[in-house]
Amino acid sequence: MQITTADLARHLGGELIGNGDATLTGFASADNARPGDLTFAEKEAYFAAAEASAATAILISGAFTSATKVLIRVPDARVAAAKALPLFFPADSFAPGIDSTARIAASAQIDPSAHIGPGCVIGENVIIGARTVLMGGNHVARDSRIGDDTRLSPHVVLYARTELGHRVSIHAGTVIGSDGYGYVFNQGKHVKILQVGHVIIHNDVEIGANAAIDRGALGPTIIGEGTKIDNLVHVAHNVVIGKHCLIMGQVGFAGSTHLGDYAVVASQSGIAGHLKIGRQAIIGAKSGVMRDVADKETVLGIPAAPDKQAKRQWIAVQRLPELMLRVRELEKQLATLAPSSAPKPSA
Known part of the structure; x- marks a missing residue:
């Protein structure tokens, strides 16, 4: 141009x-x-x-x-x-229509302006909105809903009853709505708890490649409007992520954690289950979050602590070798003083 x-x-x-x-x-x-x-x-x-x-x-x-x-x-x-x-650098354009190799259930409703690429499988009662693009090799299971102007890159999979809003972008290899990780121990073995919820992804969300977002055990797993999720992120069952959050690569959320609006989670962090992460909270890279995080709080480290406290701890750890040398020197000095300071035996 x-x-x-x-x-x-x-x-x-x-x-x-x-x-x-x-x-x-x-x-x-x-x-x-x-x-x-x-x-x-x-x-x-x-x-x-x-x-x-x-x-x-x-x-x-x-x-x-x-x-x-x-x-x-x-x-x-x-x-x-x-x-x-x-x-x-305008986005690639895709002509409306359905590729001859796609398999579409008779009950599916696909807007005439949508593009369904080669090898796609569209299940029963699926609804696909205007100008939405499925690039190829996508599987959209029964009763799913996809809004307008949404784009699925190759080999994105939507399990049953997944709901995507408008202008959602999901990159290659991501799976939405797979089973949550739920088991109960009984008579010496782990028995699977059926995961019968679904996933709701609101408008203007972008999800990177090879991410996995599990469906809820009973209710939904929810990704809020405008949130951006990087590659290789795992979101477990019944997690609720607020609006306009930033989730960076290789982050993992355990089940039922709630993340407030505008929160930021940096790469390779792990968030334990059933926690409340506050609005505008920041979680530093490679952090292990084991407790609730307040609104606007910044935490770092494993286990994650307030940022100033964590930095003081790191500085103290870096000084440990010097401190050990000083302790050893003091021990040597005490050893030389011990004989002369010991009490003399009585006659």
Whole structure:
């Protein structure tokens, strides 16, 4: 796509500084930019690199000036970059229709504008909304509901009665609605507890590749509006994740935990079951959360503790070798003093 710098500034609601007729044909980082590319800079060091690059124009959010580049000043350069990128890299389009290799139950209702790719299996009473795309190899089990403008990448599986809202994006290999992990011990063996709930995923959720979201044991597992889940995340039965949360890679939630709106869970963290994680709480990377976390609280470590407390503990652990050497030196000094300070035997 081609766009002039003036048109882009209008699209972004930014201030144009320089030639408004310059044509932009791409978007690149400063170190890879070529003539015709747009790049962006948030800090002085980044701006210096952008100005020295071959890029034609720079998105900025500071009081920068340039004699060689067209500048577009916006309140937040990174947000503007997110809005500009789709202009240069539009999403793949899929023609409406159903591939001849797809198997569709007679009772399924598929909007005529939807795209059903090769090898898809659509079960009884499934409803698929307008402009939704199933890229291929998708299995959507009975009684599931998929809203408008939703996109399932290859080999995404939806178990029975899964509900997806509008504009949901799920990446390849993810499984929604698989059995929750529930067993009871009886007469020397583990007996499975049937998991008869389902999964509800609200509007504007994105889920990465190879994630697993289990259905509830009785009621639903719920993912709130606008939440973004990274690759390789496991969400156990009856977990409720609030609105606009960020869940990073390789995180695991045990059953029935509730996560408040706008919470952040960093990579490789584990959250125990039946906990309450508060609104805007932050859980640091590789944390093991064993207790409730309050609203806006930040916790770190295993077991997770308030961030300042955890950092003090880490510093103390790092000083242990030095402390051990000092203790040994004190023990040696005490040993040399012991004979002279011992009481003399009586006559």
